[in-house]
Amino acid sequence: MSGSRHAELGRFIDRSQPRSFTFDGQRIAGFAGDTLASALLANGVHILGRSFKYHRPRGLWGMGADEPNAIFDVRLGQEHRPNQRATTTLLEDAMVVTSVNANPNAAKDRFRLMDRLHRFLPAGFYYKTFMALDWIRYEPMIRRMAGLGRVDPGYAPPADVPHLVAVCDLLIVGAGPSGLAAAHAAAQSGRAVWLVDDAAQLGGSLHRRGGQIDGADWTAFADATRYAVLNAGGRILCNTTVWGAFDHNVFSAWVRRLDGPDQHMRIRAAEVVVATGAIERPLWFANNDLPGVMSCEAALEFLQCYGALPGQRILIATANDASYTVASALAKAGAEVTLVDQRHDAPDADDITQIKSGILTAAKGKTHVQSAVVNGQDIPCDAIFCSGGYTPTVHLWCQSGGKLDWDADQDALVPRPGTSSLKPIGAAAGQFGLKAALATGHALFGNGNGPETDAVTPRAQAPVRPDPNLPGRQWIDMQNDVTLKDVGLAAREGFTSVEHLKRYTTLGMATDQGRTSNFAGLAAMAAVTGRTIPETGTTTYRPPFEPVPLSVIAGRRRGDLFNPLKRLSLEAAHCDMGARFREYGGWLRPAVYGVGAEADLAQKEAKIARDIAGIFDASPLGKLEVIGTGAGKLLDFTGYMRMSTLKPGRARYGFMLAESGIVYDDGVVLRLDENRFIVSASSSHVDGVRARLEDARQDRIGHRHVYIHDVTQGLVTLTVTGPKTLDVIAGAGIDLPDLPHMGVVETPLDGHFLRVARISFTGDRSYELTVPGRNAEGLRARLDASLKNAGGKWIGLEAVMILRAEKGFILIGKDTDGNTMPHDLGWVGPMNKRDDEYLGKRALFTPEGQSETRRQWVGLRVTGDAVPETGSHLIPTDGPRRSLGFITSSYFSPNLGRPIALALLENGRALVGTTVGCFNDGSVRNVEVVDACAFDPDWSRLNG
């Protein structure tokens, strides 16, 4: 236990507000402003997790989204958040935190012996293992032992994250020194700036590194920038991660809030500045994953921002000037520091033990650093802070399509100018040091000299590379447990492209997105194959920049709001009448009415509708008004059946085909007068039918001659069906005009219009009564009273489905599929007779359309009471077994007292009267092929 809390340092924590939480059952004290990482560090807890594959003990490496090891399962009250990074999770009182991939806990993990087996778990282990035939036997075991956190299936986070769509003139991502300088200059020149940073306060690296700007402490410049930005009409967004760059300058941002639900923002920005800084690279030596080995920058951050001192006897290993600030800060805070610099020309460090030309080759210790091996000598220490240089954070740049160049002077991949419209500045552009950050930021929007600083520009970082000849295991990717040897093995097995290396070894594919490992992998592959880094290439950057909770991305679009259903005008009245609702084609409609088993109720309703009368709400049926002198011409083209020959006051059944000849929709077209038609598209196809009508209108008929108006949702249709239909309507006080079958008329009722269409979807005498939505309740009440007197019943969609199936009426999309053409359904007239053009015509005459083995629409008759399953395949009764088709609908018919089934069957019409096999779940029963219409085959009831 060597971590401690410094008496004064810690600019982010509020010592007057103590907080506490438990980690793997142990109580840990901290303060408001602490992250879980800083609190654990200050309390000397070093083993924070077990590695993904080998179950090695792991401690803290980084300070933000780069953290590969410290990933926790966090519970707070009812809330459960899996896979939280210790470095980015703010401590809240009473959090219950547990390590992941460890059993029972990180310190005592029973799979720790996995590490001894590392020889048997090489790169590509899973690929190699799961090639074997019996992989299915050990896959569950491997799954249990590998991986990170577990999702609690019993917990659903609230769907309360708002999605905000925003537009801004200038978006600056990152509020470190370069972002501040850019924002300051832009705001001064009157630009409305959105300044976004993922930390709680503006400043970025200045919080840990400090510095003088314009002769005062940097905080004065940060305050001035905040004032200037707000004053110019801009916004400051802290605790906000811009995690993705998308087409046409749209950026996704995740706003974390402690006092309310998080927010998801979609920001469309006219101009974007990338001031995202850089990420420190690790060093590569044996056991470089031992708890106690940490990034230099992170050590400085924990000390200055949280007062957490991660060790007492500290060894710093580096090859750049930036680490010297870290060494002196730690020494000043009371630690004993040894500075090991690889460079022979390293600058002198005052008052600090320094080893120049020092090469760190190994860390020693069992579960924590006990000593470091430098130039062959053991140096006792309890922490090793290392720096292998800096990698510019170019994720957004690359996501937006920007390319990278190798900058040998900076030893880094930097944005190639002109390859993206984004503007990288400061360390993100490979311009290191405070002076360069301020200068590049100011230069974008300011005139003259920018903010002054006396900071010394660091010398270019010396190149540091993994050494394949070094003994011991050097970790390249700590989160996915990839070592330098794995890279060598991948190269020997031929995976020398970085994209292959990444997939084969999983290097850089963990949730840290390879922040600390990608460069190392690249450098290692270059070293192993004797190529340069630019020759080796880079992998692709994709959103998100850091893991974003799915609840944030989903927002409120979950549950009922995921895909909101259309609702009936009369929903409340149906509820009062005992309706039980279900979704049908995007509409919430009554399935059945009453209490009891749904199937039984549907049977009863279907029976009463045939014996007496039934009423159902048919409002979702499409009502597309097609108006104008070109209306007939339009409908002739879009329909399979001609409609221009329809007489006013009459209706005709028809299909709409796709150009591929497939039946897209069916429905009745009503002609109210010479230039006014109504297309009753299926309730779930209204939008699609309308789009096809518009297509023909705008591209073919001419948009001035015909207009299309969708009035579906403004009207209510109640359909009365059954032998007592006329009594029910008369009893409701409605004066029914004399109408033939397929006749339609509009008459006044109670001061509004009533459209009566004598159309039957049940085979019984039926009338569709349509009124404006606001007048629907009056019509419903009249009909309801009369229906009760007659002994009829409201019927739900389940009963309607039975009634239409008894008659062999099809439901497009259920009884047809993506191969069904009109002649498969028995409608051959138009294709044989029509000379004019219509949608899909030519496709009907292709070899496929004329094939003699097409599946045709038939009915099936079975013996016994068992309803054959919908979806069952039909097979020959002898010879080799193959599918001849399948059952599309099947029900028990209460009116026939036996099961009925409809099917698509190869060459089915010729097979009427014969027997085929019906295959379901391994068993076969014989069924007779019959006509699709099972009930009232001579249609006597239509006029009854």
Add this chain to the structure above:
Amino acid sequence: MQQFPCPFCGLRNETEFHFAFEAGHPRPEPAKDVSDAEWAKYLYLHKAPKGKSSEIWLHLTCHEYFILHRDTVTREVLSCDVLPGAEA
């Protein structure tokens, strides 16, 4: 999130649009004079060019079909045209 220009409504988010057809494929007619190969070419054998392309898109909220010229690689929107229609 791309933005497309509807000639009727102006610039709108891509989620409001549906791709309809590749532009420049007149419907071969009358059916009796069209070979199977011509019909298949009309329906399925499109160019789907990498780079500059002309496509017919539908703006779902106003139902305007229009021609969109864009670059499928850079995602740059070049221009849009109204459909010539029957009146043209």
